[in-house]
Amino acid sequence: MAAKTEHELTWRDLEIGCIVTEPGNASSYQTGDWRSQRPTYDTAKCIKCGLCAVNCPEPCIHETEEGFYKADLYYCKGCGTCARVCPKSVITMVQEEEK
């Protein structure tokens, strides 16, 4: 069952009552595909305060090796909370269609 993706499963593959028998598999759910805007970063202005990570409702913002903070786009829903709370205006939300 685990080998098939959600789009490959047939009705016969489902456990009785659609019960999910594999614990913790919510993490494989790609909430990032809900996103219409994504965060972009002007790291030169970043003071590494981490307020964006603390306020992320997902929470999908993690510290990078250089000590900056970056959203994991697999989960980021593009809510823009990080951009709103950033005291240095590091983060700008851009439409997904924009490069």
Added chain:
Amino acid sequence: MSKRVGIEASFAVAEAAKLARVEVVAAYPITPQTHIVERFSELVADGEVDAEFVCVESEHSALSACLGSSATGARTFTATAGQGLELMHEVLYVASSARLPIVMAVVNRALSGPLNVWGDHSDAMATRDCGWIQIFCTDGQEAFDQTICAFRIAEDAKVLFPVMVHLDGFHVSHVVEPMFLMEQNEVDAFIPPYKHPFPLHPDRPVTMGAFAGPAIYTEARKAQEEALKTSKSAICAVWDEFGKRFGRRYTPVETYRAEDAELLLLIMGSFSQTAEIAVDALRQKGKKVGLVRMRLWRPFPFEELRQAVRGAKVLAVFDRCLSYGGSGGPVCGEVKAALYDEKERPAVFGFVGGLGGRDVFPEEFERIIERGFALADQGQESTYEMIGVRE
């Protein structure tokens, strides 16, 4: 050996739940179901049954509590009626889709408004598509027997669906009848312990009631539909075994004096007994009439119904419910749909009556039969007619 006792049907249903060694009952009292839960709470208080009786503040909570208990693998029972069943509505669908074998006695009652606490099938019909197995009882003995059978059916590994046992409000629920109750050892031997394949347990975590997006929802619906359809053979097997053990035989569709009948009356629930009197009276006069009693409403017994009405010229379907602005009685509509593809089928006429506790006497069933013959003679395809309504 079981003994014959005089007992009110509601008390017999509570007794059946006790004999089934129910572990959790979460219920809210509502007329005309009150005597079932009142009696069961007495049995718990008196220490006659080792069960949790959960007093809740509404039927929505009652069935929600039942979901939780059934999901842990506890044998679970509840009962309701009319507005109570309506308040449970959204939870009904969750119970069936999660495949939780809750047994619920539904003491059929009319729906408001106008406010009416008496019997008809409006409450049951409003839950037609909720995915539960639904069985309609004729009398108190059957309400007792079907409650016992319901646990065995619901918890069968090939079934695992919740079951509604419908008994007519007051006409069955409040009648004191002579009936055979069963001994504890007989019931113990008939109902094996309940084992859900994936019960909620911290050592073996599972997720129940997870969401399913467009990519998987259709597959979930298909799986549920196939499982409910195939449950029919398991239901029949349980009834067969019950018949062999206890001598009272139940089938999805039953007939009464239907051999060579030109006209058949089709009825669900206790009014089918009243109609037997009408059939007897007309048979006495040489009329070729008979009766079809539909016991299993979900899953719908297509084959058994087609078999039962084969050869009849006219089928008069009696409904204790009205689908406003639709085809009349829900049972009639479904019966017509079930027969549509048959090469030879009876002309089907719908009659709606017995609403909100209104009695229908044998003479009225005789008039329905006469009317059925008349409509067939006229070749008239009426939608439906209401019985006993003052013009």
